[in-house]
Amino acid sequence: MTAVSTVAKREYKFETLSVTEAKQFVYHVAFNRPDRLNAFNRTMWFELGKCFNDLSYDSNCRAIVLSANGKHYTAGLDLTDAMKIGQELGELDDVARKANYLEQKIKAYQDSISSLEKCQKPVIVAVHSACVGAGVNVIAAADIRYCTEDAWFTVKEVDIGLAADVGALQRLPKIIKNQSLVRELCFTARKFDSKEAYDNGVVSRVFKTKDEMINAAIQLAELIASKSPVAVQATKRSLVYSLDHTNQEGLDHICEINKTNLQSEDFINATIAGATKGDPPVFAKL
Numbered sequence: 610m611t612a613v614s615t616v617a618k619r620e621y622k623f624e625t626l627s628v629t630e631a632k633q634f635v636y637h638v639a640f641n642r643p644d645r646l647n648a649f650n651r652t653m654w655f656e657l658g659k660c661f662n663d664l665s666y667d668s669n670c671r672a673i674v675l676s677a678n679g680k681h682y683t684a685g686l687d688l689t690d691a692m693k694i695g696q697e698l699g700e701l702d703d704v705a706r707k708a709n710y711l712e713q714k715i716k717a718y719q720d721s722i723s724s725l726e727k728c729q730k731p732v733i734v735a736v737h738s739a740c741v742g743a744g745v746n747v748i749a750a751a752d753i754r755y756c757t758e759d760a761w762f763t764v765k766e767v768d769i770g771l772a773a774d775v776g777a778l779q780r781l782p783k784i785i786k787n788q789s790l791v792r793e794l795c796f797t798a799r800k801f802d803s804k805e806a807y808d809n810g811v812v813s814r815v816f817k818t819k820d821e822m823i824n825a826a827i828q829l830a831e832l833i834a835s836k837s838p839v840a841v842q843a844t845k846r847s848l849v850y851s852l853d854h855t856n857q858e859g860l861d862h863i864c865e866i867n868k869t870n871l872q873s874e875d876f877i878n879a880t881i882a883g884a885t886k887g888d889p890p891v892f893a894k895l
C-alpha cells in the first residue's frame with residue numbers, strides 16, 4: 610500500500626533569501642541581498658540555516674538548487690554588520706564572557722552552513738561571478754557544485770585577519786585532493802577561476818551563462834527528484850558519513866540504514882518495475 614501524504618505545502622518567506630518551487634519536488638533557493646552583493650549579515654546567517662533545516666523535513670522537497678540574485682554569488686561576510694560584533698564585545702569586560710559570546714556566534718554561523726550538509730535533500734549550488742569567503746564555506750558544504758565561466762573563488766578570510774572557521778578548512782581538503790594547492794589557496798586568499806575550480810574538482814560543470822547553469826541545475830534536481838526519496842536520502846547520509854569514517858564504519862552505517870529501508874515500498878516497487886520492465890514507479894512523499 611502506498612502512503613498518501615496530506616501535508617499542505619508550506620510557504621517560505623525570508624528577508625535575505627528567495628525560495629520558489631521550480632518544479633515538482635524541486636526547490637530553488639537564491640541569496641537575495643543583491644544591493645549588498647549577497648554579503649552575509651546576521652539575518653542571512655540565521656535564515657540560511659532555518660531554510661535548509663526546514664527543507665530537510667519538507668516532504669514536498671526532494672532536491673534543492675542554491676543560486677544567487679544580482680552581480681555576484683556572494684561577497685562573503687558582511688563587513689559592516691560584522692563590526693557590530695566588535696561593538697557588542699566591547700560591552701563585555703571579562704575575557705571569559707567575551708569568549709562565551711564569540712563561541713555562541715561562531716557555532717551559530719557554523720551550524721548555518723552545516724545545514725546544507727545535514728539537509729537530507731541533495732543540494733546543488735550554482736555559482737556565478739564572485740564567491741568570496743563565507744561563500745566558499747557554503748559551497749563546500751553542498752553536494753554538487755556548478756559554476757559559470759565568469760565565476761571566481763577566494764578563501765578570503767586571512768585577508769581580514771581570520772582563520773576560516775565555518776567549514777572551508779575542514780571540507781575543502783576533502784574536495785581538492787591536492788593538499789599543496791588547498792594550503793596555498795587558504796594561506797594566500799588567491800583568487801581562482803572557473804577553469805582552476807573545474808580542474809581541481811571544486812565544480813563538476815562550467816557553463817557559459819547563468820541561465821544555462823540554472824536550467825541545468827534544475828534539470829539535474831528534477832532527475833534526482835524522480836528517484837526514490839528513501840534511496841536518495843540514504844545515499845546522501847552514507848556519502849557524508851563515509852567522508853570521514855573508515856570503509857568498515859561506512860559499511861556498518863549503511864547496513865543499519867538499509868535494514869529498515871529495504872523493507873520500504875520504494876525498494877519493493879522499484880525492484881518489481883525493474884524486473885518486469887514496467888513503468889518507472891511513482892514514489893510517495895517522504
Ligand SMILES: CCC/C=C/C=C/C(=O)SCCNC(=O)CCNC(=O)[C@H](O)C(C)(C)COP(=O)(O)OP(=O)(O)OC[C@H]1O[C@@H](n2cnc3c(N)ncnc32)[C@H](O)[C@@H]1OP(=O)(O)O
Nearest residue numbers: 648684685686687688689715718739741742743765766775
Ligand atoms: C564568525 C565569522 C564567520 C564567517 C567568516 C567569513 C569571512 C569572510 O567572508 S571573509 C571575506 C569578506 N569579504 C570581503 O572581504 C569582500 C570585500 N568585497 C570585495 O572584495 C568586492 O566588493 C567584490 C570583489 C566582492 C565585488 O567587487 P565590485 O567591484 O563588484 O563591487 P564593489 O564596488 O567593491 O562593492 C559594491 C558595494 O558593496 C559593498 N561591499 C562589498 N563587499 C562587502 C562586504 N563583504 N560586506 C559589506 N559590504 C560590502 C562595497 O563596500 C560597496 O558599497 P558602496 O560603496 O556602499 O556601494
